[in-house]
């Protein structure tokens with residue numbers, strides 16, 4: 001059987017396949033469906049310093065090839081995460097990634113200082129959430145603003161730092177270069193794509209905030225192109241995500257240079273899809289005579 005172990009940022013992952021933030025909760029529900037210790041890692045639901053109720057009104061809207069969400073970072077806050085969720089997550093015997101969002105610089109920094117003293121393996125800094133009124137994506141659109149926040153967070157962070165980019169950034173390569181210059185240890189992309197939906201009976205937008213975030217198979221070609229561009233622009237490892245539904249999709253992301261990948265919306269379609277994907281990657285490698293993903297990483 002092919003060896004999928006991936007060592008990056010000083011962390012040993014069983015395989016490069018992680019569960020994406022906001023699509024896997026804190027793992028508990030999925031752990032009742034399959035043995036989630038097979039995953040390379042789990043990204044927590046996006047955390048904020050204080051608990052958040054999330055947005056009112058419709059939060060999820062299906063499209064023929066994707067999902068639009070307007071959750072608004074509903075989460076129990078960093079303190080409750082550390083006290084109640086993290087010990088359970090650590091028992092899942094895989095790498096634990098805390099996804100941290102925020103509205104202000106102070107919120108990010110206080111969140112980081114709390115997470116510094118925990119068993120979290122890696123921080124994924126979300127500067128790309130489109131579903132909160134202030135902050136969130138504001139940090140992820142302009143590269144000079146991203147540089148400022150990532151520099152400050154990195155100086156105060158004693159864990160490896162992965163910065164999650166928005167496809168809504170003005171220029172994705174410039175954004176990635178700015179985050180690398182600010183000290184990011186890796187980049188993950190993409191978060192959801194700004195989108196909208198209309199309820200024609202009500203003659204109104206579906207979401208209270210009008211715009212929300214599109215994910216799922218329809219965004220994969222965009223994600224793949226952006227990962228390709230970013231890999232060519234920076235020297236730090238890149239974690240690719242957006243619309244991954246199969247082992248074939250994972251291989252495509254690896255071929256454009258991703259070191260890690262994340263599975264998001266497809267967890268909602270088939271909750272144990274990670275099992276198929278991990279097996280499928282391994283099978284592909286065996287059939288093609290590939291011993292290590294390094295042999296095909298970034299060949300395009």
Ligand SMILES: Cc1cc2nc3c(=O)[nH]c(=O)nc-3n(C[C@H](O)[C@H](O)[C@H](O)COP(=O)(O)O)c2cc1C
Nearest residue numbers: 020021022046069126190191215216242243264265
């Ligand atoms: C319901 C939902 C909630 C999400 N919440 C978060 C979040 O809290 N933090 C974050 O960084 N990304 C969040 N995302 C974005 C996903 O992690 C991922 O970047 C995006 O959905 C693209 O990948 P996919 O097409 O495989 O889902 C969320 C996505 C969905 C669908």
